[in-house]
Amino acid sequence: MAKIAIIGAGMMGSALAFPARENGHDVRLCGTHLDREIIETAKKAGRHPKFSTDFPRGVKYYQIEDVKAAIDGADLIIGGVSSFGVDWFGDTILPLIPGGTPVLTVTKGLFNAPGGKLITYPEFWKGKLGGHSVPLCAVGGPCTSYELVAHDQTEVTFCGDDVHALEKAKTLMQTDYYHISVSTDVTGVESAVALKNSYALGVALTIGQNQARFGVDSEMHFNSQAAVFGQSVIEMKKLLDWLGAGGIENLALGAGDLYVTVYGGRTRKVGILLGRGLDIDEALRELDGVTLESLVVSRRVAKAVREASDAGALNMGDFPMLMHIDDIIENKAKVNIPWEKFTKKAP
Amino acid sequence: MAKIAIIGAGMMGSALAFPARENGHDVRLCGTHLDREIIETAKKAGRHPKFSTDFPRGVKYYQIEDVKAAIDGADLIIGGVSSFGVDWFGDTILPLIPGGTPVLTVTKGLFNAPGGKLITYPEFWKGKLGGHSVPLCAVGGPCTSYELVAHDQTEVTFCGDDVHALEKAKTLMQTDYYHISVSTDVTGVESAVALKNSYALGVALTIGQNQARFGVDSEMHFNSQAAVFGQSVIEMKKLLDWLGAGGIENLALGAGDLYVTVYGGRTRKVGILLGRGLDIDEALRELDGVTLESLVVSRRVAKAVREASDAGALNMGDFPMLMHIDDIIENKAKVNIPWEKFTKKAP
Numbered sequence: 001m002a003k004i005a006i007i008g009a010g011m012m013g014s015a016l017a018f019p020a021r022e023n024g025h026d027v028r029l030c031g032t033h034l035d036r037e038i039i040e041t042a043k044k045a046g047r048h049p050k051f052s053t054d055f056p057r058g059v060k061y062y063q064i065e066d067v068k069a070a071i072d073g074a075d076l077i078i079g080g081v082s083s084f085g086v087d088w089f090g091d092t093i094l095p096l097i098p099g100g101t102p103v104l105t106v107t108k109g110l111f112n113a114p115g116g117k118l119i120t121y122p123e124f125w126k127g128k129l130g131g132h133s134v135p136l137c138a139v140g141g142p143c144t145s146y147e148l149v150a151h152d153q154t155e156v157t158f159c160g161d162d163v164h165a166l167e168k169a170k171t172l173m174q175t176d177y178y179h180i181s182v183s184t185d186v187t188g189v190e191s192a193v194a195l196k197n198s199y200a201l202g203v204a205l206t207i208g209q210n211q212a213r214f215g216v217d218s219e220m221h222f223n224s225q226a227a228v229f230g231q232s233v234i235e236m237k238k239l240l241d242w243l244g245a246g247g248i249e250n251l252a253l254g255a256g257d258l259y260v261t262v263y264g265g266r267t268r269k270v271g272i273l274l275g276r277g278l279d280i281d282e283a284l285r286e287l288d289g290v291t292l293e294s295l296v297v298s299r300r301v302a303k304a305v306r307e308a309s310d311a312g313a314l315n316m317g318d319f320p321m322l323m324h325i326d327d328i329i330e331n332k333a334k335v336n337i338p339w340e341k342f343t344k345k346a347p
Numbered sequence: 348m349a350k351i352a353i354i355g356a357g358m359m360g361s362a363l364a365f366p367a368r369e370n371g372h373d374v375r376l377c378g379t380h381l382d383r384e385i386i387e388t389a390k391k392a393g394r395h396p397k398f399s400t401d402f403p404r405g406v407k408y409y410q411i412e413d414v415k416a417a418i419d420g421a422d423l424i425i426g427g428v429s430s431f432g433v434d435w436f437g438d439t440i441l442p443l444i445p446g447g448t449p450v451l452t453v454t455k456g457l458f459n460a461p462g463g464k465l466i467t468y469p470e471f472w473k474g475k476l477g478g479h480s481v482p483l484c485a486v487g488g489p490c491t492s493y494e495l496v497a498h499d500q501t502e503v504t505f506c507g508d509d510v511h512a513l514e515k516a517k518t519l520m521q522t523d524y525y526h527i528s529v530s531t532d533v534t535g536v537e538s539a540v541a542l543k544n545s546y547a548l549g550v551a552l553t554i555g556q557n558q559a560r561f562g563v564d565s566e567m568h569f570n571s572q573a574a575v576f577g578q579s580v581i582e583m584k585k586l587l588d589w590l591g592a593g594g595i596e597n598l599a600l601g602a603g604d605l606y607v608t609v610y611g612g613r614t615r616k617v618g619i620l621l622g623r624g625l626d627i628d629e630a631l632r633e634l635d636g637v638t639l640e641s642l643v644v645s646r647r648v649a650k651a652v653r654e655a656s657d658a659g660a661l662n663m664g665d666f667p668m669l670m671h672i673d674d675i676i677e678n679k680a681k682v683n684i685p686w687e688k689f690t691k692k693a694p
Contacts, residue, residue, distance in 0.1 A: 141577075142569070142570055142573030142574060142576075142577065143570055144569060144570060147568045147569065147570040147571075148570065150561075150568065152557065152568040152569075152570040152571050153553065153556075153570065153571040153574060153684065153686055154570040154571065154574060155570075155574035155577070155578075155686060155689050155690060157691070163693045166693060167693070179574070179686045179687055179689065179690050180690060181689075181690040181691040181692075182690075182691065182692060182693040183691065183693060184693050184694060206500065209500075210499065214497075220610070221494045221497065221499040222489070222491060222494065222499075222606070222607040222610045222611060223489055223490055223491060223494040223495065223499040223500065223501040223502075223607060224494075224499050224500035224501065225606065225607070226489030226603040226604065226606045226607035227489060227500060227501060227502035227526070227603060229489075229602065229603045229606045230488075230489065230502065230599040230600060230602060230603025230604075230606075231502075231599070231603075233595070233598065233599040233602045233603070234595055234596065234599045237595045237599070238595075248580070248581055248584045248585075249581065249691055251580065251598075252577040252578070252580040252581045252584070253577060255576065255577060255580045255602055256573040256574060256576045256577025256578075256580070257573065257577075259569070259572065259573045259576045259577075259606070260569040260570060260572070260573035263567070263569045264569060337500065339500055339502060339526045340526055342502050342526065342528075343502065343526050343527060343528040343529075344504070344528040344529065344530065344596055345528075345529060346510045346513060346514070346529040346530060346531050347531060
């Protein structure tokens with residue numbers, strides 16, 4: 001039996017308590033300061049308020065003030081914060097972790113760096129660690145938390161520099177429904193699964209456009225979704241190539257993750273609302289002002305593409321879907337998907 | 348105004364009458380001997396029995412005995428037969444077509460050739476043409492007929508050897524909702540859009556498995572669909588590489604087409620029934636014994652992979668999803684998706 005501490009009791013962090021505990025480990029789920037009520041509920045009812053299944057028996061729950069107790073003696077620390085908690089995790093949690101203890105984070109996203117570069121969160125945290133040696137691993141791949149809780153067959157990728165840490169995390173976490181690939185291509189994995197957020201919004205735009213034409217309860221149409229999907233695969237490949245990570249495994253990871261993201265969650269919702277004709281402010285009001293990772297990623301990647309294009313490293317014209325999404329989000333452009341720009345000419 | 352003859356009044360052939368006629372062309376829709384009732388209905392009611400929208404006014408309808416009149420003077424012939432009409436189209440229709448008249452076919456599939464090779468239908472027909480010079484083009488890409496009829500935004504690829512014929516077909520057919528890429532990579536386009544049929548069945552298996560676990564009317568789960576989707580992208584890439592056609596545009600076409608095929612039609616249905624636990628005979632009985640192109644493609648590609656693997660040109664172990672699909676179809680294997688075979692190891 002190993003000890004696994006999960007810091008952050010959002011849906012994904014909490015979902016990972018399931019395979020961890022079902023494997024017989026001592027699992028300590030510690031909420032952030034934003035998760036106070038979740039931990040209260042878990043302590044009282046043994047359930048995450050957004051899940052329809054109880055946590056496995058024996059999971060222990062901690063409020064943030066007890067984070068040191070949660071971490072104490074852990075063989076693996078899982079970072080379960082959203083991309084809005086990246087700084088906090090790096091500044092507050094990482095320094096608490098004993099050197100050599102592997103960390104596995106679920107946080108998805110990319111930061112801009114000068115000159116049109118994009119850096120992954122593990123890279124960002126590595127910069128904060130200084131001499132403190134903590135093997136950073138991250139999870140990518142198509143996995144919605146509530147389906148993991150339901151034991152839907154799921155395949156993800158753990159990525160990191162340290163193969164030993166990756167294998168340890170895999171051994172602790174894998175089950176007969178949670179299947180784990182391992183990759184040392186952190187840039188590739190993290191970029192693929194971040195990029196897909198932006199393109200999922202693109203696919204969802206077409207759903208909203210069809211709802212505007214045929215009615216909100218009309219049957220879904222797939223030709224237009226598939227056209228954006230195909231274009232997204234091409235643009236993701238070009239972005240991954242640019243990042244030096246254009247191998248098929250990363251692309252397939254991005255495509256699979258795009259597939260699942262189109263069907264779940266808030267990215268889909270905001271895309272549909274924009275597709276129906278709302279502008280970004282109206283769409284966010286409708287969604288109660290939630291902050292969306294997909295919007296953050298879209299802006300950052302578009303910014304990087306513009307800068308890299310200005311520097312001659314990329315051609316902005318190769319990314320008509322991404323740049324249109326950015327235009328919708330940043331400039332309240334009307335949705336007008338540039339279909340003809342998706343077509344290819346004979347050589 | 349050009350003259351466009353469509354031979355075969357199935358759903359896809361008939362759907363192409365919409366952009367063709369809306370562009371103002373003289374459109375002649377000619378049924379095969381299997382389409383007699385469709386043409387009768389079209390003549391009486393101006394509608395395909397399976398569409399909920401009338402044909403555009405002015406489309407002319409022909410029974411097969413009048414095929415010569417339909418073809419007479421045509422600037423473009425569209426071949427609208429299914430893969431079960433490939434021989435008939437090659438033996439009966441192609442010889443009637445005046446030399447130099449471009450032909451655009453919607454038929455999807457591949458034939459086996461000796462030594463584990465696969466050949467496309469345009470290649471097959473070219474073999475039949477002998478000295479008769481007819482520029483053969485084909486349509487691939489994510490396009491369901493009823494959504495084309497509904498003017499859903501759609502992007503397809505016309506492929507063929509003859510760029511002039513491709514451009515002509517594109518000019519005649521493109522509309523503000525039917526967007527056309529052009530490619531001279533016939534093997535790539537035709538293989539990508541054929542392969543996807545097999546993998547769509549694979550993705551649908553997981554839908555059926557979840558229905559078996561959670562009930563037929565349960566909410567769909569996407570983690571497992573996405574895991575098969577990602578694996579399918581990897582296997583399609585390897586197959587396309589083997590066919591010398593592994594470029595991103597072909598792969599994205601296959602991925603987009605896979606996306607749309609998971610959501611429509613009989614391939615999805617048979618996959619779901621198999622996933623629920625029926626064997627292939629039971630599933631086909633449930634579907635009234637329809638013959639499915641996806642089953643034909645799966646068998647043929649699996650046969651080719653086995654032969655190429657025996658010859659050392661491919662590694663059968665790289666295609667666990669395809670081979671499992673084949674095992675289900677051919678040997679009534681129980682559905683048992685080899686999830687762990689999908690995972691990748693660190694280098």
